[in-house]
Amino acid sequence: MIKSTIKGIGFYVPDNVVTNDDLAKLMTTNDEWITERTGIKERRHRKNRNDSQETTAYLGFKASEKALEKAGLTAKDIDYIVFATLSPDYYFPGCGVLLQDMLGCDTIGALDVRNQCSGFVYAVSVANAFIKSGTYKNILVVGAEIHSFGLDFSDEGRGVSVIFGDGAGAIVLSATEDENAGDILAVNMHSEGKYADELCTQFPGSKYGWSDRMRKEPENVTDKEVYPIMNGNFVFKHAVTRFPETMQEALDKAGKTIEDLDMFIPHQANLRIAQFVQQKFGLPDEKIHNNIQKYGNTTAASIPIALSEAIEEGKINRGDLVLLSAFGSGFTWGSVLFEY
Numbered sequence: 061m062i063k064s065t066i067k068g069i070g071f072y073v074p075d076n077v078v079t080n081d082d083l084a085k086l087m088t089t090n091d092e093w094i095t096e097r098t099g100i101k102e103r104r105h106r107k108n109r110n111d112s113q114e115t116t117a118y119l120g121f122k123a124s125e126k127a128l129e130k131a132g133l134t135a136k137d138i139d140y141i142v143f144a145t146l147s148p149d150y151y152f153p154g155c156g157v158l159l160q161d162m163l164g165c166d167t168i169g170a171l172d173v174r175n176q177c178s179g180f181v182y183a184v185s186v187a188n189a190f191i192k193s194g195t196y197k198n199i200l201v202v203g204a205e206i207h208s209f210g211l212d213f214s215d216e217g218r219g220v221s222v223i224f225g226d227g228a229g230a231i232v233l234s235a236t237e238d239e240n241a242g243d244i245l246a247v248n249m250h251s252e253g254k255y256a257d258e259l260c261t262q263f264p265g266s267k268y269g270w271s272d273r274m275r276k277e278p279e280n281v282t283d284k285e286v287y288p289i290m291n292g293n294f295v296f297k298h299a300v301t302r303f304p305e306t307m308q309e310a311l312d313k314a315g316k317t318i319e320d321l322d323m324f325i326p327h328q329a330n331l332r333i334a335q336f337v338q339q340k341f342g343l344p345d346e347k348i349h350n351n352i353q354k355y356g357n358t359t360a361a362s363i364p365i366a367l368s369e370a371i372e373e374g375k376i377n378r379g380d381l382v383l384l385s386a387f388g389s390g391f392t393w394g395s396v397l398f399e400y
Contacts, residue, residue, distance in 0.1 A: 063243035064191040066400060067198070067234040068133065070126025071368040072119055073104040073227040073355060078208075080222070087218045094222045099331020103225030103356030105208035115149045117158035119228035120204035123364070124163060127200070131232040135163035138232070139196040141170040142187050144179030144203045144360040146389075147210065148172070151264070159202065176259075177327050177388020178249070179203055179360030180229070184384070184396050185247040187233045197235045203360035204228035210261075212287040220288050223330075225356030229364020242378065242399040246313035248306055249394035255298070258291040259389040296333065302393040303337045307385050310395040316381065321347060323376050327386035328352035328362035337385075349375055359388065376400055 079102045080091035094100055106114045120143060128134065143156035156170030175182040180203035187199040207224035211217060233244075262268045263285035274281060303326065311317060318341050326334045331352050338348050349370040358365060363384050370376050380400045387393040 062192055062194060063236050063241055064188045064233055065236050065241040065243060066231050068127040068131025068232040069368045069371060070123050070130055071229040071365040072122035074106045076105050076107040077102050078105045083222055086213045088215050089218050089222060098223055099352055100356050101353045105226050106206060109209045116145050116147050116204045116206045117149050117155040117162065120155060120159050120202040120230065121162040123228040123230040124159065124200055124202060127230040127232050133198060133232060135165045137198050138165050138168060138200045140168055140190060140199045142173060142183040142199060142201045144173040144183040145205055146174060146176045146359055147205045147207060175392045176390065177329060177359045178386040178392040178394055180363045181384055181386045181394040181396055182249055185249055188244045188247060191233060191235045199233045200230060201233055202230040203364045205359050205361045212283060216283060217287050219292060220290050223357045225358050227355055227358040227361045227365050229361050229368050231364060244396060244398040246310040246397040248309050252391045255391045258294050261288045298391060299333050299387040300336045302387045303385055304340055306393050306395040307383060310383060310397040314397050320381055321383055322380035323370060323382045324348045325363055325366050325370065325382065325384050328366060329357050
């Protein structure tokens with residue numbers, strides 16, 4: 061029987077640390093306000109907001125190099141790429157092909173996933189299906205984001221802009237028939253598109269306008285359309301409902317219980333959400349890993365960054381049962397349960 065096992069993992073974040081006090085110099089806010097509402101103390105931003113070199117694909121490239129090294133593989137061993145991001149280098153093409161070129165892979169397929177905060181969970185689910193079907197042997201799964209170039213650092217945008225950070229994480233998912241190797245035991249993916257407008261960026265697109273509008277009537281392109289908007293309380297209420305549902309679904313599908321779990325890695329959206337879920341399931345502190353305090357919300361990158369960090373810190377060992385769960389824009393949500 062073919063298994064999908066994580067052979068290597070790595071993450072990369074820019075060197076530039078942006079604290080809550082740094083943001084307080086740009087907008088009317090303070091460390092206490094941000095910490096109380098989000099749990100975030102600092103995040104990483106690329107140093108130059110207009111840098112054309114340190115792009116989303118580049119962050120994914122740096123994370124991928126580490127994942128390949130840990131896996132003991134080269135770019136030539138990769139059969140397929142799945143790249144999750146909401147902040148691509150270009151409107152099109154997506155980052156997958158850019159990463160294929162940066163790494164020097166063969167002319168393999170590269171798929172882009174646009175599921176925002178749930179992007180990495182969706183990407184792993186897709187890669188797992190390819191592995192289990194026997195289509196590919198080694199798949200590079202990447203979640204990467206650069207938010208800092210597209211945020212409103214004024215008082216108007218502070219409710220959203222204090223949350224997000226830049227970073228990338230990557231795993232090599234490989235096929236194996238080794239009975240002692242880890243395996244992906246259960247996945248689930250869900251969506252509820254009627255709430256799309258509660259967390260989104262409206263412009264550019266076929267609904268609110270494209271380059272023709274930007275050229276002909278730039279004065280009518282509003283900040284609300286260009287910058288991310290979020291109905292925070294509404295999103296929070298749905299997240300604390302959907303997180304437990306998707307977690308329990310994954311456990312039930314694999315015939316496992318919450319007591320069997322060795323580590324839970326939630327999408328790092330808000331520390332209060334993670335704490336709510338932890339309390340609901342009665343998880344001890346040693347069975348959940350949060351790092352939003354250091355990196356903020358890096359959407360598609362948040363789970364692979366946290367997973368990589370937890371493994372590096374020795375919180376996850378081979379044979380451990382690990383659950384990844386996410387909820388975000390779309391609305392979309394889902395989980396991946398695996399033995400590492």
